[in-house]
Amino acid sequence: MSLIPTVLDSIAKVRQTREQQIIQGKITGLVPTMGAIHQGHLSLIETALKDCDFVYVSIFVNPSQFSPTEDLDRYPRTLEADLEKIQKLNTLDNIFVFVPTVSDIYPNGIPLQVSAQTGAFVQVIGLSEQLEGSTRPHFFRGVATVVSKFFNIVSPNFAYFGQKDIQQCIVIKKLVSDLFFNLQIKIVPTARDPVDGLALSSRNVYLTPKQRKHAPAVYRGLHKANTLFEHKKSASRSELIKCVLNSVEKEGSEHFQFDYICVSDKSSLLELDHVNESGAIISCAWKMGTTRLIDNIVLGAQI
Structure with a gap:
């Protein structure tokens, strides 16, 4: 064992490796990530391993889903630590x-200003404008584009996404359906944190100890x-x-600034x-x- x-x-190495697996009839899963691997990502990989002969984990901080005012440069890049966690x-x-490198995925370059971007991009209209899209109008354009590229590069049988990003899951399911990608989304x-239920996220590391203590109030609601x-x-x-707001008020509503x-x-x-x-979904x-x-x-049956 390695x-x-x-x-x-490189894309060429992925395609060369996948070609042999396809010939052998092997089932393959894809877990797209932006790195900063945590237990949430590992649970996706573990689920994929139960279904598939091989699992591809992409680690790529995708510039096209960040706006010029967002935290692209601040986003953690921890490849060595990520590999150590997967190794376990x-x-x-x-x-x-x-x-892959940014130039692999975006050979025309990828300025953060959408008006300056050139090349092929993918949009899922009707599901991308609300919720996260209301405050991040180009976010799902970037997600749909990079995911489409990974689907074409890896040609997986299954792709795995976490429910925490519920709108992303629904957007990608629609993308796969409408563009006839030959794969299934799982x-x-x-x-969640086993003690207080806070959803695991790469951004949790930015919380102060006081903020981390207050944060689970939303999930309780x-x-x-x-x-x-x-x-x-x-x-x-x-x-x-009201259930959510009551829970937050008990914790101290001054600690929470809601977008929606x-x-x-x-x-x-x-x-x-x-x-x-x-x-329904409460987001x-x-x-x-x-x-x-x-x-x-x-609420009710899962999506």
């Missing part, structure tokens, strides 16, 4: 880590909203949002005034100081 994961640092999974002969439940829905089998938008708390249809992401037995985005966090819970 002592470290096999690192493929102890099935390294089945794992390939794809680490959504893995959000990985989401959990209360889910309990309310499970008990009544229906609920109004205001009832559900939305109750959305699970397919269209349109805002709902009332949730019936078909369920939140908020800042604690300069650190922006997101979380959600799915």
